[in-house]
Each structure stands twice: as structure tokens, then as C-alpha cells.
Amino acid sequence: MTDYEKALRRYKKQIRRLLLVRTPAAKRFLEDLDGSIADFAEAENVTDIKPVEAHFGTPGEVAHSFFAGTDISAVRRRLALRRALVCILLAALLVWGAAVGALYFEARRDLHGTFTEGTSLVAAGEVSLP
Secondary structure, rough: OOOHHHHHHHHHHHHHHHHHOOOHHHHHHHHHHHHHHHHHHHHHHOOHHHHHHHHHHOHHHHHHHHHHHOOOHHHHHHHHHHEEEEEEEHHHHHHHHHHHHHHHHHHHHHOOOOOOOOOOOOOOOHHHHH
């Protein structure tokens, strides 16, 4: 992999990170951008990332151009929904962990912290049955 290919992958990765959302519109935007960059690189015989950045802009400028044509309230709703789902999942995981912990400590308390393995107290003659 050449230095140009590595720089181009970093450039595209930075743009994906700045978009924040994974909507169909964002995916289309990224696909169109990939195609445009490939066409530009082929037409101009580009071997460095600087002409690409000069033509398309920095990753921040590219992300800004996406959001300029997007309904920001829809993006906020989507981010709020994602945040709510993450909070619900974390709360469920916390409740599950607390329940498992409580069951573990209850079992330890019922057994008085001891476990017997392999020997029967009756067979050993320590306890007699009536």
C-alpha cells in the first residue's frame, strides 16, 4: 500500500468519524464522495493527498457540506434516540449484574461459605439417619 493510499484511507476515515450518523443519506454521501475522489484521482493522475484536499476540502469542510444539506433536527433526533438506547442497555446490564450478584451472595450465605465435594457425610459415618 502506497503512502497516498494510506493517506486517502485516513482522509476518508476522518470524514466518516465527523459525520456522526449512519443514515442512508450519509452512506450515499460517502459512496458518492468515494466515486468522486476516484474519478478525480484518475483524471488528474494524483499521487498525493494534497490535491484531493485542495479540490474536495479538509475532512471538516466535507462533513460540514453534508450537514449543510441535511435537516439538523432529524440528525438530533437520531442522536437522541441512539443515546437513549445506549442508556437503556446500560441500565438493563446494571440490573442484570446486580441480580446475578445478589443470587451469588445468597447462595454463598445459604451454604455458609462451604462446599462439600465427593464425600457423603452419611457414608463417612459422621451423620446417622434415624
